[in-house]
Amino acid sequence: MDAVREVLPLLNSCNEPAQAEKPPLEKPRTITGKVQIRDVSFRYPSRPEVRILNGFSVTVEPDTYVAFVGPSGSGKSTL
16 A cells, blocks of 8 residues: 555656647548449358358448448458
8 A cells, every 4th residue: 555655646746748739620521422232252261161241232322321230250341
């Protein structure tokens, strides 16, 4: 407990780090059109006998949010 009492005053005497000046925010670009993924198939090299994705297709319309969810190893990052 004595060590803690010795360290606490040192922590309180530390100077705050200098605040970096933030660049002005830019207006996000508007993206038009849709995103299409067509007929994607994928196998991990370590498991070539198992197709993780088989003929996967999706169309994402403008102003739409999409989340790919699933267990580890199901191909989310591959997409």
